[in-house]
Amino acid sequence: MSEPILQIDGLTHGFAGVPVLHQVDLTVEAGDSMALIGPNGAGKTTLLRAAGGLLEPDAGSVRIDGRDLAEMSRREIARRMSYLSQATPQVFDFSALELVLMGFHARTGRFSLPSKTQRERAHAAMRQLEIEHLAERPASVLSGGELQRVLMARTLVARADVWLLDEPTSHLDVRHQLAMLRQVGGHVGDGGTVLAVLHDLGLVHRFFDRVAVLKAGELVATGPVDETLNTDLLSDVFEVELVRGEVDGQTVWTVGG
Amino acid sequence: MTLDAHLKPTGLFLSILLVLACVSGCERPGESTGDNADETASETADDKKAPRVLEAASDELPDEPKRIVSLAPNITETLFALGVGDRVVAVTNFCDYPPEVESLPSIGSFSNPDFETILAKKPDLVVGITSGGDKSVADKLEGAGVPYAFLRTYTVQDTLEMFEAVGDLVGRSDAGRRLAARIEQDFEDVRQKYSDASVPTLLVYGHDPLVAAGPGTFGHQLLEMAGGKNVVADSDKKFPRLDLEKVLALQPERIIDTSMRPEQAEGSYWDQHTGLKAVQSGGVVHLTDPVVLRPGPRIDEGLRRIVDAIHDAEGDSR
Amino acid sequence: MTTRRDRALTSRGLWQAVLAVSLLYVAVSVMALTYGSSDFGGWQVVSGLVSGELTPSQHAIVWHARMPRILFAGIVGAALAVGGAVFQAVLRNPLADPYILGISGGAALGGTLLLALEAAVFGGAMTYLGQLSPPIAAFIGAMGTLSIIFGVARWTPAGRTGNYVLLLTGVIVNAFASAVILFLKSVVSARKAQEMLFYLMGTLTVEGLSFQLIASVGGVVLACLAAIIWYARDLNVLSLGDDEAAALGVDVERTRWWTVAIASLAVACAVAFTGLIGFVGLVVPHGLRLVVGPDHRVLIPCCALGGAAFLTGADLLTRASFAVFSTTLPVGVVTAFVGAPLFVVFLWRNLRQDAEGVR
Numbered sequence: 001m002s003e004p005i006l007q008i009d010g011l012t013h014g015f016a017g018v019p020v021l022h023q024v025d026l027t028v029e030a031g032d033s034m035a036l037i038g039p040n041g042a043g044k045t046t047l048l049r050a051a052g053g054l055l056e057p058d059a060g061s062v063r064i065d066g067r068d069l070a071e072m073s074r075r076e077i078a079r080r081m082s083y084l085s086q087a088t089p090q091v092f093d094f095s096a097l098e099l100v101l102m103g104f105h106a107r108t109g110r111f112s113l114p115s116k117t118q119r120e121r122a123h124a125a126m127r128q129l130e131i132e133h134l135a136e137r138p139a140s141v142l143s144g145g146e147l148q149r150v151l152m153a154r155t156l157v158a159r160a161d162v163w164l165l166d167e168p169t170s171h172l173d174v175r176h177q178l179a180m181l182r183q184v185g186g187h188v189g190d191g192g193t194v195l196a197v198l199h200d201l202g203l204v205h206r207f208f209d210r211v212a213v214l215k216a217g218e219l220v221a222t223g224p225v226d227e228t229l230n231t232d233l234l235s236d237v238f239e240v241e242l243v244r245g246e247v248d249g250q251t252v253w254t255v256g257g
Numbered sequence: 258m259t260l261d262a263h264l265k266p267t268g269l270f271l272s273i274l275l276v277l278a279c280v281s282g283c284e285r286p287g288e289s290t291g292d293n294a295d296e297t298a299s300e301t302a303d304d305k306k307a308p309r310v311l312e313a314a315s316d317e318l319p320d321e322p323k324r325i326v327s328l329a330p331n332i333t334e335t336l337f338a339l340g341v342g343d344r345v346v347a348v349t350n351f352c353d354y355p356p357e358v359e360s361l362p363s364i365g366s367f368s369n370p371d372f373e374t375i376l377a378k379k380p381d382l383v384v385g386i387t388s389g390g391d392k393s394v395a396d397k398l399e400g401a402g403v404p405y406a407f408l409r410t411y412t413v414q415d416t417l418e419m420f421e422a423v424g425d426l427v428g429r430s431d432a433g434r435r436l437a438a439r440i441e442q443d444f445e446d447v448r449q450k451y452s453d454a455s456v457p458t459l460l461v462y463g464h465d466p467l468v469a470a471g472p473g474t475f476g477h478q479l480l481e482m483a484g485g486k487n488v489v490a491d492s493d494k495k496f497p498r499l500d501l502e503k504v505l506a507l508q509p510e511r512i513i514d515t516s517m518r519p520e521q522a523e524g525s526y527w528d529q530h531t532g533l534k535a536v537q538s539g540g541v542v543h544l545t546d547p548v549v550l551r552p553g554p555r556i557d558e559g560l561r562r563i564v565d566a567i568h569d570a571e572g573d574s575r
Numbered sequence: 576m577t578t579r580r581d582r583a584l585t586s587r588g589l590w591q592a593v594l595a596v597s598l599l600y601v602a603v604s605v606m607a608l609t610y611g612s613s614d615f616g617g618w619q620v621v622s623g624l625v626s627g628e629l630t631p632s633q634h635a636i637v638w639h640a641r642m643p644r645i646l647f648a649g650i651v652g653a654a655l656a657v658g659g660a661v662f663q664a665v666l667r668n669p670l671a672d673p674y675i676l677g678i679s680g681g682a683a684l685g686g687t688l689l690l691a692l693e694a695a696v697f698g699g700a701m702t703y704l705g706q707l708s709p710p711i712a713a714f715i716g717a718m719g720t721l722s723i724i725f726g727v728a729r730w731t732p733a734g735r736t737g738n739y740v741l742l743l744t745g746v747i748v749n750a751f752a753s754a755v756i757l758f759l760k761s762v763v764s765a766r767k768a769q770e771m772l773f774y775l776m777g778t779l780t781v782e783g784l785s786f787q788l789i790a791s792v793g794g795v796v797l798a799c800l801a802a803i804i805w806y807a808r809d810l811n812v813l814s815l816g817d818d819e820a821a822a823l824g825v826d827v828e829r830t831r832w833w834t835v836a837i838a839s840l841a842v843a844c845a846v847a848f849t850g851l852i853g854f855v856g857l858v859v860p861h862g863l864r865l866v867v868g869p870d871h872r873v874l875i876p877c878c879a880l881g882g883a884a885f886l887t888g889a890d891l892l893t894r895a896s897f898a899v900f901s902t903t904l905p906v907g908v909v910t911a912f913v914g915a916p917l918f919v920v921f922l923w924r925n926l927r928q929d930a931e932g933v934r
Binding site (some may be wrong): 003 | 582
């Protein structure tokens, strides 16, 4: 097997004395679509941010294709990895199109202006996410779901190998959730790698091959989705009685009687 | 990385500072003309000697200036007193004597005059007094090649010499000397008359804060000439600030209030301080006419007002 | 004029906007050269300049009374407007002004301290530096403030991001500086206090500065502007948030410190000579953003030219109003009177556009 695309070793981190992650070892192979699940406060976002090089961990390392993130420039990292998080309120009224075009930042020069090709690709990405009609709208008037899709369009445009997604389905209705995750599936199908934080276990079964389970800052299980997720594990992790069901061939989890 | 980011801007700022410092060293000459003039001139012939009160002047001064701009009320009065009022083309907002100056165009305040307006008057001499802003005004005039002179008028002696200096500047040296001599004689008469008197007096310029005339100031000298004894004569400041406690400790017999508050009825500020001897005995005098504070040709009248204030407790009604 | 219809920046859009603002600046400058506080104005000036037949006094008025102020107003206006734009981007706050980080407090304190201690302590050094000593003191004060801010930010734990630290430090520095300045004003003589007041009110009465000095300051400010343009694209992305910007490939810390330092340098240079002229750094970037958009690649150059035009125009009004008030107005008064209504117009226009755009 070749080098794993993303290798996290002994990751330990805390904020202001409060430990958040403890000795997390995680391997993500090229082409994996991995879901990161766990209760609130388990450290999922922190882990994802560390994976993206957005924070300097107290201990441990993150390597992409064998190279330590700490030794790479932000531009290099951005070319290999895209990080998609919760959409924050926009301070300036950049249009949706302008936001999507920012996805090209790591690949273009300092004094470059958006080219025709870039615009076309941006429009295509927005079409895929059904937001092309919003191209000229200022971001400040977009709804949460629309903005979330704008950010996904930006991720599409950046053409990075590895996608780190923090709750990509938030703010989205069911139809758009499915559309969003189909994009994710499409990326994996094209040879990309995805590590995503998700809450909806049904979606995890439907769209992801592998899963990593985090509890109280520690990785308690990793592996293929169907094998790894079982009642005992999940009930223990989420501290709620969870039962598994099959509906229409899809696995769902729900709270037990 | 943070250390690096910290050092770089500091380095940048230091090098910019260095550049600016070097540039400043290449400033035009003509900065301390006044000092040079004072030093080098003392050796030359008497009538070429730069007066002590001439703080700054351009190198070339006309013998008989025909278009004079005055930058101070006392200069304006002096120019008119020397008979060259018809050659004055512009004055400041604050110039109010003699009445003719009301019709003259103004160049603004004397600390911040409008440069373009000065230039538009095409002056061949600009005369002012040393104050906060004169350095920058002098620089501007120097740059534009306009002859200028700035005089110091902080003390009585300065004022007498100023009359002569202005006289020399405008080609009326005799008139200048006569004016100085006359005023000096008036002073001497007053001094003689009141040489035995010693009325504890406080001369006050303003209320908030309470600022008094300290040693070495114009007001102090007038006081002492008029037979008063300045109660703050031993202060180490020229314009000491007092609080009520201090005044109570000093207990002057006379308080001469020169703050300009035309609206305020006589004594209304001081009335509240009944602990003061001067207030109880009606020894508070208000003098609000600027003639008292202006080191110019009417200074003998100013002195007379102070004499009246000290000895007869007579002041202005306004 | 570029509309905001096709919002994303094109090469043509960029040059259109820059050209438009340049023309505005040229127009305002010509007017500023043509009019002043005296009667010498209008066509007379233009024809006189072109034909070269100016009387000595007319020549003096144009070159010694008006020109230095026009040049300096342009330099200062550009520095303040670009400084404001940069701080608004870095602090993610459209209401930031170039003084928010304490630069103004530091500069004012430096200049005031010098005035207060002048005769007492620095007598000798003063004569050497001559008329430059207040500006240099102010400059040192401004950059000293910056060092404090850098230092404080360096020592705070990295969890809570830089912006809060920057803002709070700026507020504290400004408050502290104000307190010290008030203290100094209350203990010095009335005459010195008067000097201080003129400095703090903000003034463009810089006619006495040599063209050499004006050129040097202009050069420094121009270099700063060029450096900011270098970071223009990064500023766009930086305004999205620290994480997002980093994820998109921007070195957040480095970009933030460099742009803040360079913008502060430019503002400090300006403030050192003219005191604290308000409103330019707030209204010009904000107003221009409503017209040319938030993309800093076009916003920064337009701010430089727009700020220059704005302050040159304000200075023109200051000089022209002399005839009415018979005294020199502080230019800060004019910038407020002109700036506030302009801002309201821009805002109204933008709100109307957005209302039309919403479903």
